[in-house]
Amino acid sequence: MTAVARTARSWLPPLVLGSVVLAGWQALVVGAGIKPYLLPSPTAIAAQAGALAPLIWTAAVATGSNVLVGLVVGTVVAIGAAIAATRARWIDALMSPTAAAVSVMPIVALAPALNTMFGTTSTTPRRMIVAVVVFVPVFVNMLRGLREVQPVHRDLLRAYAATPRQTARVLTIPGSLPFLFTGLRIASSTAVISAVVAEYFGGLQNGLGSRITAAASNSAYARAWAYVLGAIALGLVFYLATLALERVVARRQGR
Template structure:
């Protein structure tokens, strides 16, 4: 099998599986007679999606903006703290219990607290939750990557009289980059999920989570699923964007890659 054929199969196979899944779904609802409140048909969901496309687009933009801000802020804080922890043992010892605590913080408990703290008109609580969700995987992966540099490479840089910043840029950062990018890719999906969940618990209206909750509460189940479909598409967009970023960066820093 050629590389081109394998690449085409990687694209075509998920599409075929998705179409088969939708066909079985439509069959279950139309032939077996599954109730709409249990599982609306794909056709009904698509109809609601088209009818409420402007509202869905606006809600997706709100949730996507919150998730993106949280992802960027969480990534920056995680990288800075990981760099400090890899350099100083004291910082590593102090940060370990904090990161462990953040890893187990329940979003459903924290979201209403932050939304109440910052008011019903502020998106900051949702962005903060997305940042916290993004922080942990980026920190853990970045710290692991920063510790992958071999002592012999550090000694080689010292023998060349390289400064600490030069050694970090030439040796440490390229070694840690794959781990950092993996952390960002994982965090991208978590940022969307956490921002979406936070929208269920107060704060300003307008996000996908708010409309999913409202639609389900008013028995507009197909409409709620249309918003769910938009949330899935948003999560996939974040994941694919970070995966593309990972491939681009790794291609540039790999031996023989463009620089």
């Protein structure tokens, strides 16, 4: 089976399922006479998406930039914290409860507080929220990956008098990459969700979350769903970019 055929085979089931769901949705709205303010039809949402495509693109770029910065910062901090936790027990004892506390921190409480601290015209609060949300899955998975090294491999490097830095570069970090990308796949989706939700609580009105709120408050529900569609597309972009990066790294490692 060729690569094209494998790709088509993997994409066909979700496309068929999506088409069936959309057809059923349209039939339900039309057949039951559901009012647009209760549930817009897919055709109405598609019409709004086409008419508002430039605005959706602009809002997606604004939200996507916050997601990208927060994703990078949260990942770098999480990797550094995981490496430090494996080298010192007191850091591990400090970081593990901290990660547990951060994982249950509500965005609805954090976003207004950060907006007050940094000002409603700053993008820093939204990027900080994304970084906080990204930190937990990346830290937990990276820490697990760093601890999954086989003792026989570590003993072999010690027998060759490898330094801790050489052991990390040759053995520990490469072995933890599959775990790291597992965390990144989770974080790439939750990062978009957190960025959109953070935009509900004031600040700059230039992102997808702000546009969804504004459209819904004006009873333009088809327009709001069009911006939701943009948020879904943005989430898929980050998820697929993470998958592509993982494949590139795996190919370079010969996996």
